[in-house]
Amino acid sequence: MKLFKLPILYSFIVLLCFSGIAQTTSFSDAKQKGSATLEYFYVETPGFIENSGGGQKGICADILTGFESWVKSQYGITLNTKYVPTPKESFPTFMNKVKSGGPGVIGVGGVTITEARKKSYSFSYPYINNISILATNSSVPTISNPSEISSAFANMTALSVKGTTNEKALLELKKKYFPNMKIEYLSSNMYVSKKIAEDPKYFSIVDLGYFLASLKEYRSIKRQPAMDEANETFGFVMPKGSDWEPILSKYLKEVYLNSPQHRKSIATHLGPSALKLLDSYAN
Incomplete structure (x- = not known):
């Protein structure tokens, strides 16, 4: 009798689990x-x-x-x-x-x-169109040309999130201008701007929304205009x-x-x- 009840109980639990999953x-x-x-x-x-x-x-x-x-x-x-x-x-x-x-x-x-x-x-x-912005701490000097980045940012580390278009942009920047670039990965874009605002050793390419929100919240982050890219859409x-x-x-x-x-x-x-x-x- 107990052996008979077990499959029924199991089926009921499975049905209960699936009934809790929203069906879109x-x-x-x-x-x-x-x-x-x-x-x-x-x-x-x-x-x-x-x-x-x-x-x-x-x-x-x-x-x-x-x-x-x-x-x-x-x-x-x-x-x-x-x-x-x-x-x-x-x-x-x-x-x-x-x-x-x-x-x-x-x-x-x-x-x-x-x-x-x-x-x-x-x-x-x-x-909406997106503008990708090279962001640094406000204490970092402004560069006037992308070719300056390897010397100006020599002792800095890039931040990114795996699988994003900003990671791809950083890798292209590394290949073209900054072969010795070091990249540190974080789990979320939410943390990238915060870390840049807190520590002048970091920089990244961030989307317009993240940059503006960080500028409003921290006031210690700035845009490097020489590196703006407006070739993306959301x-x-x-x-x-x-x-x-x-x-x-x-x-x-x-x-x-x-x-x-x-x-x-x-x-x-x-x-x-x-x-x-x-x-x-x-x-």
Whole structure:
């Protein structure tokens, strides 16, 4: 009798475990049901997606709030959404969770769209241009030309996060200008700017949002203008083949980017200086 009960008990536990896992919804199923469950996997990115008083704020949060209302008015679909944080703000963990996510998973953060990533993920239409900034402690002298970096930063160490486009940019910088560059890796971009602001021995290439947030918080970090790069775009990332991609892209391209909310959101979350800097590269 005990042997008979054991498999039943095991089956019940397995069923209970799986019933606790949220089932997200594809767009095709959502059209039939009139409702959908979406999960927003996110990695905190200053100005783009941040925790705030039990909720989320930032450019991405503004976009998704507008998207939810638009999907309701355009397709009659009610979206039930949940933000899912990334353990330890690890970017590689975040990307892996999105890749293996369900049909209604959308990855949220300062995620650069690259041709290499497109092989494994689906990306939305870009919602903002990114400027990669060479950042140092404010006590480090300003260089006027990239060729000066090997001598000016000879006793400094670069900081980066594995698998990011900023790591790739640092490796290219090392190859072209600074063959003796030493790189120290951290688990999250959140820690890179903080370490630079605290210690003049470190430098890195950081995204615009991280730089502006760090400048506001620490005042001991500065931009090296000779190394600015404005050849990247940010987008929302989804599992490969997600049928939410064309829907989110349609909203971004046809609605959000043509609305006053676009520039207002940038100014609110990144500051007016971000608008000026982005505009200077757009012209």
